[in-house]
Amino acid sequence: MTQTPTTDAPQLQELIDALGAGSVVTDPATIENYRWDRANDPDAGTPAAVVRATSTEDVQAAVRFAAARGLPVVPRGAGSGLSGGSTAVEGGIVLSMEKMRDIQVEPLTRTAVVQPGAFNAEVKAAAAEHDLWYPPDPSSFEFCSIGGNIATNAGGLCCVKYGVTTDYVLGMTVVLADGRAVELGGPRLKDVAGLDLTKLFVGSEGTLGVITEITLRLVPSQxxxxxxxxxxxxxxxxxxxxxxxxxxxxxxxxxxxxxxxxxxxxxxxxxxxxxxxxxxxxxxxxxxxxxxxxxxxxxxxxxxxxxxxxxxxxxxxxxxxxxxxxxxxxxPAVEQKGSILLEDVGVPLPRLGDLVRGMAEISQNHDVVIAVLAHAGDGNTHPLLVFDPADEDQKQRAHTAYGEVMDLAIALGGTITGEHGVGRLKRPWLSDYIGEDALDLNHRIKMALDPHNIFNPGAVLDPAALNATG
Amino acid sequence: MTQTPTTDAPQLQELIDALGAGSVVTDPATIENYRWDRANDPDAGTPAAVVRATSTEDVQAAVRFAAARGLPVVPRGAGSGLSGGSTAVEGGIVLSMEKMRDIQVEPLTRTAVVQPGAFNAEVKAAAAEHDLWYPPDPSSFEFCSIGGNIATNAGGLCCVKYGVTTDYVLGMTVVLADGRAVELGGPRLKDVAGLDLTKLFVGSEGTLGVITEITLRLVPSQxxxxxxxxxxxxxxxxxxxxxxxxxxxxxxxxxxxxxxxxxxxxxxxxxxxxxxxxxxxxxxxxxxxxxxxxxxxxxxxxxxxxxxxxxxxxxxxxxxxxxxxxxxxxxPAVEQKGSILLEDVGVPLPRLGDLVRGMAEISQNHDVVIAVLAHAGDGNTHPLLVFDPADEDQKQRAHTAYGEVMDLAIALGGTITGEHGVGRLKRPWLSDYIGEDALDLNHRIKMALDPHNIFNPGAVLDPAALNATG
CATH class of the missing domain: 3.30.70.2190 (Alpha-Beta Plaits)
Known part of the structure; x- marks a missing residue:
């Protein structure tokens, strides 16, 4: 598994020599901006460096550097994630995609080849220039990256009719744990040659590799x-x-x-x-x-x-x-009322009433405001648990309620996360939801593709449990 | 890897005792009907037994029996496959799903829970009773099984607008190589908890596990x-x-x-x-x-x-x-003209003209009739290479042309199989198409989930290459 990180200055110099000083951030004040996503994980570490990659080759060089030293690599899009999927790991490398933002629309094939740092809204706008549409629309579409959308298999408002991110991903380039770049899928609407690795990487939350280019399917304008x-x-x-x-x-x-x-x-x-x-x-x-x-x-x-x-x-x-x-x-409106814990539970639609009623009970039992908004048509709710960060007791009650909401969703045949991802915040509930056998399958695939657990360690899967599998 | 099969009669008796004589076929005349799918692979083996499973538990028992003895297990739907994905392996077990045909439609959630042996047409009919529609429509829909559709990620005619099989699979029960039955996904329209294992099993052509129940998404009637x-x-x-x-x-x-x-x-x-x-x-x-x-x-x-x-x-x-x-x-109409080799190559749409022209040249060069039909809207063509089976020279020319069509598709940025699967017939071209690195990922995942290669050995992946990986 991950070795003890060792990144003294001379080592980082090798990375700087490989990528150029402009692409490797070591300044502590700047690094501070890359420690958290919107989940504000209190356990976020401080990375040794932030790599602002400009190409697949940059990503390969950074991954090879990290792999040779057993350093954790945390891929990062726009930092808008809500589950801590981009929380920095102490002493590791944050691999930021913010400079990789090219978008090439191919109107004849109704596809777009995009780099992961492009914002969802930018992809939509580029498509619209050709009277085309990229449907998935997380509420954060104006400030979330398409790479992050793919890493989490993001949803949104139109998914009730148009499906989620995975339904629009035809192919990708992905950098593996040994630094190889592999092309999966491509601009073909039907392709069943070999295992569907493209769809496996969608929603893998940066734990299997680093996605550096994506081929998206577009549809006519809405x-x-x-x-x-x-x-x-x-x-x-x-x-x-x-x-x-x-x-x-x-x-x-x-x-x-x-x-x-x-x-x-x-x-x-x-x-x-x-x-x-x-x-x-x-x-x-x-x-x-x-x-x-x-x-x-x-x-x-x-x-x-x-x-x-x-x-x-x-x-x-x-x-x-x-x-x-x-x-x-x-x-953002509810965020004005206090600190929030943002939930993302979903249930089969006939249980939506039970879920909403049950959450009202949890709210009462713990005296915590739970504001509920929902992509109701697909049973995906976002309960917002509001608490005063200065009130330690209320904060604790909110955290207890947060867990109970997930327990309730599981009991109703629902999921602990419909579209935000497991990240670090929901990892403790993953096994309760998918079960030990499905978790074991996750571990086996992770170990097969990233045997030293350098990619986003601690997100989704528990490093200790992975060690036991490996 | 797979041990030398040993299935003397006393051993099979254990399987018969476990499943009941009605579920285990050992009669050679009946077994003969389970050796081939529509690809008519000349190298098909003769299985030791055919298990006609009636439940997930039957499948588990059969897989455990086979795993304990290192016997190959070939899952089989309706035998309508066109790439040899259900070709029997000498001395192995053919696991037929023909008796598992339940279909439960849930109109409130617009989902259906189906067993793999149900025909595509039966799923469509059951959905239609509730004014619902299961879109994927391979031309064989009246005689192909939904399990086979999922194993191959089948396409069809409406896919140009409505997508392929994977777009309609929400969850499944799958029996793993050690006999465990795992539930993946379920009737939730959004669910991103852990790796997307459901989509990994779709299109895996029986090489990772045996799918025994599927949750499908339905849409309103067309x-x-x-x-x-x-x-x-x-x-x-x-x-x-x-x-x-x-x-x-x-x-x-x-x-x-x-x-x-x-x-x-x-x-x-x-x-x-x-x-x-x-x-x-x-x-x-x-x-x-x-x-x-x-x-x-x-x-x-x-x-x-x-x-x-x-x-x-x-x-x-x-x-x-x-x-x-x-x-x-x-x-079937072209089949009246002689024996056929059925292709399934697809290209990005702007190259469709080049593909069709190139195939006409291959036809001329080898003096072999190539009748082309196509799901043109998604660039997926089915060239039918017609030959007289009694004319050995023409048969050889047809096989040469068959390979050249795939080489042409690859050269045009296309796939060797859009919707039929790799099976055994297209395995020699898989590496040329997806490349060594993507093939290595296939191998790693196969070894992680089926380390002794009991599931459909020889289909999609080369056992010798797997051995080298393992």
Whole structure:
């Protein structure tokens, strides 16, 4: 396994000689910016160096340097991760992709070849220049990297109709633990030659290799959506409406906010949301106009059948987008209320009501505010546990509740993470969820591809357990 | 690696005692039916026994029996595979899934839990009872198993719009080489906890484990399509039209047949196809009516711009289906002309013209008829190399041409197999296509999960090369 890191200055000089001083950061003040992602892991280490790679060759050189010395390598996109998947390891190398941002769109094949540091929003914009669309849309799309999206198999709002990141990844170049660069897949819409290694690397959270180039599948531009907003007096009514809609229609967005979330957003936006509502749904249809009208009218009817207190819809794209923006700013809005622990549990849709009710109980039991927002159409919720960082007792109660929410999701047949990844924060729950046998398969594949555990050690998989496997 | 098989009768009695005589076939005449799939591999072995499993537990018992004795295990669905992925191994166990055919549709979550022996058509029919749809549609859908579809990551005609099998697999139960049964994924639309093992097993062609239950994602029923048929006087015009259409529209089907294929189909159907046409396209739009009309009219215009000799379309679903049936029967129709070697090469769409032209040259050079049909919209072609089995020289020329077609596809940036799998027939070309480093990754994962190579030895990966890795 990982040797004791040894990175005295003369050693780093070799790395600087190989990559150029501009690509190797050793200045402590700058390094400080690379220790955390948005999970703010209190156990983050201080890396010996940050490599700002400019090419696959740079990544190979950095990995070879680290491998020869048993140094941990933590790949890093934009640092927007929410599970600690880019937490720096003490004495290791942070391999930042921030300078690798090329995007080449190939309109004839509806593909894009992108470097991992490009932002999701930049990929979308480059595609849009050719009337094409890269669908996956995490709420952080304006400041998250496409490489991070692929490392976590990121989701988003449109996934309910358009699928998640893995559905759009056709191929990649990946640097392995021994420094070799391998091309997997490519711009072919069908390809079944050998094991599907491309899909294995998607969602591997930097534990198997470093992705340095990606071939993405694009689709024609989305049509302007019709947007429906519905409020409900009870959580039950809202979850029943979600189930009715999602089992009968195929909206391109089906988002949920509960009362604490609505109020936090209203505090920020003053856009006139109903502060008394127990829940609000934001739903879109992007079908061709005539069919979209029918779809939205039927969805309206289902909301009304489930006792919606107010329903309205608009075909004005700008007016509709205001509500989507409101939903996307829910996390920063709730963050104004205190420190937060951000959850990402998901359940099969018929259990969504049980999950939401159960989380309300956990909130009461521990006297911790839990603001719930959700990609409701695919059963993926983001409970935000709010606490005062100065109140140690409340902080502890929040952490207890955080674990209980995952236990509840597992008990309901759900997952501990729908789209954010396991990272470091959720590692303790991985075995409870996927079970010892599936965990063993994870260990075997990790050991087969990264036998010395240099890639992102401590993320997803427990180094001690890996040692026992190896 | 695999020990020398030893399956004397007393040993098989232990298997019969464990599973019941009805589940273990040792009668030589019956066993004969399980030696080949549709690839008719001349090197197929004779298995010691065929296990007709009725449950995951049966599969576990059979795998444990085989593992304890180092016997090869070849999983088998409906035997419709085209690359020899279910070719029996001498002295081994064929593990047939033909009795495991349960299908449970869950309309609320739009999922289905199916056993691997169920036919694709049976899954579609069960989904249709709830106004749901399982899209992947290999031409063999009426007689291929869903387990085989998943083992090969099967494609089909609608994939150009709706993606391939892997896009619809949410989870599975898989029996590992040591007999453990592991559940991977499940009925959750988003789930990123740990490595994406579900997607790794999709397309693994029985080399990593035996899939005994699958959770599939379903979508709302497809709308009745509008069908357009266009003929062209030259191959160039047709491939230019394909490129223009697929880069600007999103048809739900975009199929191609060349002159030899058209004529073979016409010989069988007498439906009045244009025997003089160099190429014929069958194209569908399944958009809502008003938009479908627009899409089909624009596609018609693009066909005409590319010198189509005739274009017509119909909104009559039955009339349209006749042309789709004609396309689906192309392989059996060409099979009437002699023995065939069936190819499955695919290229990025801008190279489709080069591929079709190059195959015409190979056909001329070796004086072998190559009838080409294609899922043109995703660049996936099925050249059928026709030869007289009694003419040894022609047979040899056909085999030479078969290899040259794959070499050509690789040279054009294409794949040796788009949807049929590597099996045994294409194994010699795998390394040329994916390269030594990607092959090494395949080997490492195979050795990590099946260290004694009991699962489908000789399929996809070369046992000698695995030995060298292990």
């Amino acid at each position: 049509r302007p959506p019709t947007t429906l907003v519905a409020t409900f007096a009870t959580l039950e009514d809202s979850t029943e409406a979600i189930l009715a809609i999602s089992s009968q229609w195929r909206p391109s967005m089906l988002e949920f906010m509960d009362k604490p979330t609505i109020n936090a957003v209203e505090d920020t936006t003053k856009m006139g949301l109903d502060r008394e509502a127990a829940a609000m749904l934001v739903i879109q249809s992007d079908e061709p106009a005539e069919y979209a009208a029918k779809e939205i009218e039927e969805i309206e009817a289902l909301c009304n059948e489930n006792n919606a207190t107010e329903v309205f819809y608009t075909t004005d794209a700008e007016e509709g987008e205001a509500f989507v923006v409101a939903r996307r700013m829910a996390i | 709308r009745p399509p509008t069908t357009l048929v266009a003929t062209f006087a030259t191959l160039e015009d047709s491939t230019e039209a394909i490129l223009a259409i697929s880069s600007q529209w999103r048809p739900s089907m975009l199929e191609f047949m060349d002159k030899p294929t058209i004529n073979a189909v016409e010989d069988t159907t007498k439906m009045g196809l244009d025997r003089e046409a160099a190429a014929m396209l069958v194209i569908q739009s399944d958009e809502p009516a008003e938009y479908a009309a627009k899409e089909i009219e624009e596609i018609e215009a693009l066909c005409n711009e590319n010198n189509a000799t005739e274009v017509f379309y119909t909104t009559d679903a039955e009339e349209g289906e006749a042309f789709v049936v004609a396309r689906r029967m192309a392989i």
